[in-house]
Amino acid sequence: MSNTPVAVIVGLKYCGGCKPDYDRVALVEEIRRRLGDEAIWVRADDPTAELILAVHGCLTACADLESCQAKPIVAVTGPEAAEAFVCHVQTLKR
Amino acid sequence: MTPQQYEESLRKLKLEVYMFGKRVENVVDDPIIRPSMNAVAKTYEMAQRPEYEDIMTVKSHITGKRINRFTHIHQNVDDLVKKSKMGRLMGRATGCCFQRCVGMDALNALSIVTYDIDKAKGTEYNQRFLKYLAFVQEHDLVCDGAMTDPKGNRALAPHQQADPDLFLHVVEERKEGIVVRGAKAHQTGAVNSHEIIVMPTIAMRAEDKDYAVSFALPSEAKGIVYIMGRQSCDTRKLEAGQLDRGNPFFGGHEALVVFENVFVPWERVFMYKEYEFAGSLVENFASYHRQSYACKVGVGDVLIGASQTAAEYNGAERASHVKDKIIEMNHLNETLYCGCISCASEGHKEPSGTYVVDKLLANVHKQNVTRFPYEIARLAQDIAGGLMVTMPAEEDFKSPTTGKWLDKYYAGNCDVPTLNRMRILRLIENLTLGTAAVGYLTESMHGAGSPQAQRIMISRLANMAEKKKAAKKLSGIDE
Ligand SMILES: Cc1cc2nc3c(=O)[nH]c(=O)nc-3n(C[C@H](O)[C@H](O)[C@H](O)COP(=O)(O)OP(=O)(O)OC[C@H]3O[C@@H](n4cnc5c(N)ncnc54)[C@H](O)[C@@H]3O)c2cc1C
Ligand code: SF4
Numbered sequence: 001m002s003n004t005p006v007a008v009i010v011g012l013k014y015c016g017g018c019k020p021d022y023d024r025v026a027l028v029e030e031i032r033r034r035l036g037d038e039a040i041w042v043r044a045d046d047p048t049a050e051l052i053l054a055v056h057g058c059l060t061a062c063a064d065l066e067s068c069q070a071k072p073i074v075a076v077t078g079p080e081a082a083e084a085f086v087c088h089v090q091t092l093k094r
Numbered sequence: 095m096t097p098q099q100y101e102e103s104l105r106k107l108k109l110e111v112y113m114f115g116k117r118v119e120n121v122v123d124d125p126i127i128r129p130s131m132n133a134v135a136k137t138y139e140m141a142q143r144p145e146y147e148d149i150m151t152v153k154s155h156i157t158g159k160r161i162n163r164f165t166h167i168h169q170n171v172d173d174l175v176k177k178s179k180m181g182r183l184m185g186r187a188t189g190c191c192f193q194r195c196v197g198m199d200a201l202n203a204l205s206i207v208t209y210d211i212d213k214a215k216g217t218e219y220n221q222r223f224l225k226y227l228a229f230v231q232e233h234d235l236v237c238d239g240a241m242t243d244p245k246g247n248r249a250l251a252p253h254q255q256a257d258p259d260l261f262l263h264v265v266e267e268r269k270e271g272i273v274v275r276g277a278k279a280h281q282t283g284a285v286n287s288h289e290i291i292v293m294p295t296i297a298m299r300a301e302d303k304d305y306a307v308s309f310a311l312p313s314e315a316k317g318i319v320y321i322m323g324r325q326s327c328d329t330r331k332l333e334a335g336q337l338d339r340g341n342p343f344f345g346g347h348e349a350l351v352v353f354e355n356v357f358v359p360w361e362r363v364f365m366y367k368e369y370e371f372a373g374s375l376v377e378n379f380a381s382y383h384r385q386s387y388a389c390k391v392g393v394g395d396v397l398i399g400a401s402q403t404a405a406e407y408n409g410a411e412r413a414s415h416v417k418d419k420i421i422e423m424n425h426l427n428e429t430l431y432c433g434c435i436s437c438a439s440e441g442h443k444e445p446s447g448t449y450v451v452d453k454l455l456a457n458v459h460k461q462n463v464t465r466f467p468y469e470i471a472r473l474a475q476d477i478a479g480g481l482m483v484t485m486p487a488e489e490d491f492k493s494p495t496t497g498k499w500l501d502k503y504y505a506g507n508c509d510v511p512t513l514n515r516m517r518i519l520r521l522i523e524n525l526t527l528g529t530a531a532v533g534y535l536t537e538s539m540h541g542a543g544s545p546q547a548q549r550i551m552i553s554r555l556a557n558m559a560e561k562k563k564a565a566k567k568l569s570g571i572d573e
Binding site for chain 1: 146
C-alpha cells in the first residue's frame with residue numbers, strides 16, 4: 001500500500017470580475033502555491049473535479065455555478081478565506 | 095477568436111480609409127489608429143481568460159455555443175446586468191472607448207424591431223436578421239452601429255434638406271437588392287469593424303420613407319469610404335516616446351463613413367421604407383446604448399485611481415479637502431453605476447423574446463452621464479495641479495541638458511521617481527483633455543443622443559398621472 005497522499009481535484013470557477021475588491025488571480029496563485037501537489041487544478045465544468053473553488057470578487061458573489069451544482073462548492077469572497085480553503089483541502093486528503 | 099486572429103482578420107480587410115488628406119494603406123499598423131485596435135482586441139483577450147469569462151462570454155440562444163457577449167441577444171435580466179458590468183470592466187481595463195458596444199446594441203434593437211415589423215406587415219426581416227446574427231456570432235465579428243446621419247439643417251426633416259444625401263437613403267431598387275447613398279457621422283470604431291449595421295437616425299413620417307432603411311454590410315463593401323476624425327493630442331502617437339501619450343496602450347477612434355451608391359443585397363436588408371418603425375428602432379437602440387455608458391464608470395475608476403495616485407505622489411493625500419474630493423468622485427461614479435445596473439435590473443421581455451432595459455431609467459442614467467464625468471474630470475484636474483498642462487516633453491526629461499533640472503524641480507514625494515509622477519499626470523491629461531476625453535467627456539455628452547434627447551424621453555416616460563394621483567390623495571383632494 002502506498003503512503004503517497006492522493007491529490008484533490010479542484011475545479012476552479014471565477015466570477016466575471018466586474019469590480020473585485022481584491023486580486024482574484026493573485027489569491028488563486030497563492031492557494032495553488034500553498035497546496036502544491038496536494039491539489040490538481042481543472043476547469044469547474046471538468047467532470048473529474050471533486051470540489052469547486054468559486055472565487056467571487058465581492059460579496060455579491062455572482063459567479064455562475066449552474067454547471068457545478070452536483071459538486072461541493074467552496075466560495076471565497078476575499079483573501080481571508082484562502083487559509084480556510086487550504087485547510088479544507090488538506091483535511092479532505094486525510 | 096483570439097486577439098491575434100482578430101488583428102489578422104482586420105489585415106485582410108480592404109478598407110478605403112483617409113486621414114490627414116491621404117489614403118491610409120496599412121490601417122492596422124497606423125500609429126494613430128493602432129491603440130484603438132488594441133482596445134477592441136482587449137474584448138477578445140478578456141473573453142479568453144477564465145477570470146472574466148462569466149461576464150465576457152455567454153451561451154448563444156440560437157446555437158447553444160459559448161460566444162462573446164458583445165454578439166449576444168439578451169435573454170433575461172441577468173444578461174442585461176452582466177452587460178452593464180462588462181461595460182465597467184472593459185472601461186477600467188482600457189481607460190477608453192473599446193468601441194464594440196454600439197454593434198451589440200444595434201443587434202439587440204434589430205432583434206426586437208424586425209420581429210415587430212414582421213408581425214405588423216407579414217415581412218420576413220426577423221428570419222433574415224437571425225441568419226445574419228448567427229453569422230456574426232459564429233465568426234465573433236465586430237459590428238459598427240451606424241445611426242447618426244450628418245443631418246444638415248436640424249430644423250428640417252430628411253426629405254426637406256437642401257441636399258437629399260444629408261440623411262442616408264435608398265436611391266435605387268433592384269431585383270437583387272437596393273442601392274443607398276448618404277453618410278454616417280462620428281462612427282466609433284468604424285475601421286476596426288468587420289461589419290457595419292446601418293439604422294435610421296430619427297422617427298420618420300411617410301414623406302421620409304426612402305430614409306427609413308436598415309441593413310448590414312461588410313465594412314469593405316464597394317463604395318464605403320472612411321474619413322478619420324481627429325482627436326485632441328492625436329499626433330503625440332507619432333512621437334517616439336510613450337510618456338506624453340498618457341495612455342500608451344489603448345484609445346478610441348471615430349470616422350465619417352460615406353456610402354457612395356452602395357449596393358445592399360436583400361438578405362442584408364432589415365427595414366425597407368417601413369417608416370412607422372424607424373422611431374421604435376431609434377428608441378430601442380438609444381435605450382440600449384444609454385445603458386452602455388456603463389463604460390464611463392470603468393473609465394471613471396481609472397481617473398479616480400489616477401487622482402488618488404497623483405495626490406499621493408504630491409504628498410497631498412492626507413489633506414481633508416483632497417480626501418473629500420476623492421469621496422465626491424466616487425460618489426458620482428457609483429451613482430452612475432447605480433443607473434446602469436438599475437435600468438438593467440428593471441428590464442423586461444419584448445414580444446421577440448429579447449430583453450430590453452427600463453427605458454426611463456436608461457435615459458436618467460445617460461442624463462447623469464452627460465454631467466458627472468465633467469465634474470469628476472474637474473475634481474481630477476483640481477487634485478492633479480497645473481503641471482498636467484504645463485509639463486515639458488518626454489524628450490526634455492531625457493535630455494542631458496534639461497533632464498536633471500526637470501527631475502529635480504518636478505519631484506514630489508521623494509519616495510516616488512519624478513517620471514512616475516509625470517506619467518500619472520499625463521494620464522489625467524489624456525482622460526480630461528487629450529485623446530481619451532473624446533470618449534470620457536464629449537461622447538458622454540452627445541454619444542447615444544445629446545442631453546435634450548434624454549429629457550424628452552424622461553418627460554414622455556415619467557408617469558405624471560400616478561404622481562399627481564398620489565399627491566391629490568394625500569392632500570385630501572377628491573376629484
Ligand atoms: C465621440 C462620439 C462617438 C459617437 N459614436 C457614434 C456611433 O458609433 N454611432 C452613431 O451612430 N453615432 C455616434 N455618435 C453620434 C451621436 O449620437 C451624436 O453626436 C448625437 O446624436 C448628437 O448629434 P450631433 O453630434 O449631430 O449634434 P447636433 O444634432 O448638432 O446637436 C447639437 C445641439 O443642437 C441640439 N439640436 C439638434 N437638433 C435639434 C432639433 N431638431 N431641435 C432642437 N435642438 C436640436 C442638440 O440638442 C444639441 O444641443 C457619436 C458621437 C460622439 C461625440
Ligand atoms: S462577484 Fe462581485 S466582482 Fe465578481 S462579477 Fe459579481 S459583482 Fe463583479
